[in-house]
Amino acid sequence: MSSETKKILTTDGIPLEESLKKAEKKNKLKAFLLVCPLLLFLIITYVFPIGDMLFRSIDDRMVTDMLPKTYKAMEKWDGKDLPDEEVFKAFYLDYKKLVEEKTFGKLATQLNYEKNGFKSILKKLKRKMKKFEEGNYKEQIMGVHKRWANVEYWRALKRRAPAYSYSKYLKGVDMYENEDGKIVQVPEDRRVHKILWVRTVEVAFFVTVLCFLMAYPIAHLLATLPMKYSNLLMICVLLPFWTSLLVRTASWMILLQQQGIVNDFFVWIGLVSDENRPEMMYNKTGTYVAMTQILLPFMVLPLYSVMKTISPSLMRAGKSLGGTPFVAFWKVYFPLTIPGIGAGCLLVFILAIGYYITPALVGGASGTLISNQIAFHMKSTLDWSFASAMGLMLLTGVLAIYWVYNKLVGVDNIKLG
C-alpha cells in the first residue's frame, strides 16, 4: 500500500468526503428537528429544575440582600468580641427599613435557621425600636434583650454574610461550621439526618434483596410456563402494578394494623396471643413489607425479559453433559441472568432510596426515610434550600451507585427488556 492516501473524488470532481457530508447534512437536520420537541421537554422538565435546585441549595443571598449595610460594616469585625457601634447602627438602619417594608419576618425565619432564638429577639427589637433615640445604638439594642449582648448571635449573623454557602449540605449530614470556622458534628442527640441516611440505605438495600429473592423464582416460572398459564401469572404480577399506589399502601395498612387481618390470622393459628399482637405498622416492618410488594414488579420484569431469552436447551445441555441440576443452574443459567439481576436491583434500589409515599403512610416514626425529611422541609419548615440540598445529595448518591455499578458489572450488561 502506498504511504500517502489519495483523496477519492466523485465523478464531479468534489472530494467524496465533502459530498457525503453535504448529502448527510439534510438527514441530520431532519433527525435533529424530530428529536427537538423531546429535547426541549427534557430541558424544561429535567435540566432546568435540577439546575434550579442546585442553585437554590447554595443560594444564600436573601439575608445578604436584606442586611447590606450591616455586612459592609461587619467586614472589619474580627468576630472575637461584640462588634462596635458602627455595626449596630448599620443593623438598626437595615432592620428599620425591613420593618417599614414589612419583610422583616423573612429575615427572622432565616436567622432562626442559623441560630434558635433569633426570631423572638428580632420581634422584641421591632417593638422597642419605635422608641429608639438617635445615637448609641449598641447600648439601646443590647438593652432590648440580653441575647443581643451575646456575641454568638452576632457571629451567627455574620455566618450568613456570604451570598453563596454550602452550609445546607453540612446540615444535611449533621455537621456545621462552628464559630472558629471549623466543620464539626452537631451534638449527638441532634444527629437526626445521619440516622435517616443510614436507614434509607438500609431499607433500600434490604428491600432490593427481598425483591430479588422473591422475584427470581416468579420470573423463572413466568419464563418457563406454557403461554396460557404464564399470561395469567403475568397479569397477577402486573395487576398490583396497575393499581394506585395509594390504594395498595392503604390496603397494607388494613392488613398490617394491630387489629388487622394478618394479626387476626396469627392469633387464630396460635402464633401469638391476643394481648401481644405484634406491631407491624408504623415502624420499619411496615415499610419493608409494603415497599417490597410495591417494587416487586420492577424486579420481576427485567428478570423475566432476560430469562425469556435463555434457551431451555442450555439447561438441558448442562445436564446432558453431566452437571447436576444445581450445577447446571449455577454455572449455566444463573450467569446468564446477571444482566437482568443487575437491571432489576439497580431499578429497585434507586426507586427505594427515594421512596416517599409508602414510608410516609406506614413508616411511622422509625420507618420514615430521607425523602420524608425532604418533604417535611418542603412543606412544613419551608426551608427549600435545605430540601434542595438534601435532594441533590440523594441524587448524587444515586449517581454514585450507578457509577460503582458500572465499574463492577458494566451498564451495557443491563437488560431491561
Add this chain to the structure above:
Amino acid sequence: MSKNSQFVKFDKVDKSYDGKVLVVKDLNLDIAEGEFITMLGPSGSGKTTCLMMLAGFETPTNGEIYLDSNPISNIPPHKRGIGMVFQNYALFPHMTVYENLAFPLRVRKVSKDDIDKKVDKALSMVSLTGFENRMPGQLSGGQQQRVAVARALVFDPAVVLMDEPLGALDKNLRESMQYEIKHIHESIGVTVVYVTHDQGEALTMSNRIAVFNDGKVQQLSSPDKLYEEPVNSFVAEFIGENNRFAGQVTEISNNKCKVKLDSGSEILANPIAVKSNGEKTMVSLRPERALINSKEKMENNFKGKIEEVIYHGDHTRVRLDLLGNKEFILKVPNSSANMEIKLGNQINVSWNSFDARALDPK
C-alpha cells in the same frame, strides 16, 4: 471385539404428554454399539420425543429403555453419560470455547492436565485448534456446530444424540458438515443416534434409518433398502420421489399381480403389501425406473402426454399425464437420444413389474 447388537434398546415404549394422545406407540428398537442410526420423519412424528426419552429429559409413559442392558428410566440425565448435540447448538454463551468443552470434564472432576489434553484432542478432531479463547458469539454457525459436536464427544460418552444438528446451517455447509460428522463417527466408533427430517441427510450419513410416522417406526433398514424397497406407501412417499397409482388387485401370483387402476387400465406390479384379489392398493414407482422409448421389452408399456418440462442440467424432469395420473414424473438423463421431449408430445413410457411396488392403499 464383539459388539453388543442391543446396546440401546427401546422395549415397548409408549409416550403420551396429555394422557389422550400417544406420541410414541409401542416402540421397539435395538441400536447396535458403534452404529449410526437416524430417526427420520415429519415433524410431530415422535422422533424427537424418542431422543428426549433416551437423553432423560422425558420419561416413557410405559415400557423401558435399556442402555448396555441396564434400564435407565429412573436415571437422571446427568448420570446417563450420553452426549447430546442440540438443534440450536446450545453452547454456553458466557463461556469460551475452551470452557464449553471443559464443562463436562470439570463436573466429572477430571484433572486440569487431562482436561487440557482432551479439549485439545476434541478441538483438533473438529479442526478448530486455536479457537480455545473465542466466545461462541464470535464463531460462525458451522464453527459453533463443530464446537457443539466436540463438546458432546469430549467426555467419551457411550452414545451421542444429535437433534437436527444441521438444521440451522445453509445448504453447502450442511453437506460438508454431514461428511465431517460421518468421518468423526467412523474414526472413533461411537454410537450415534441422529434425528432429522431431511431425508438426504439421513440417506448419506446413516448405517440404518428408522422412519417415524404417527408415533411408530414405519420401516427400519439400511438407506439403500429404504429407498429401493419401501415396505409401505408412507415410506415410499416420504423417501425420494414417487409416482403413485391407486387401484384394485384383480389377479395375484407369487411375484406379480395385476392391478386395475381407477382410470380403467391394468398394470402389472410387484405385490409387497397385498395378499389377495380385490384388495385396494397403491402402486409406487420411482421416477428413474420408468424409461421412455425403451429398446428393452418391458411388461408395462403406456403412452403419455407431456404436460411440463423442467430443465435441470444433467437431467430433465418431465411431468406426464399417464393412465389418469397427471402428476407422473419422469427423470430423463441429458443425452442426444432424448431430444424429442417437447411440451404436448406423446411418448412411450415403460417399466418392469418388479419396480412397481403394490403397497397398502393408505
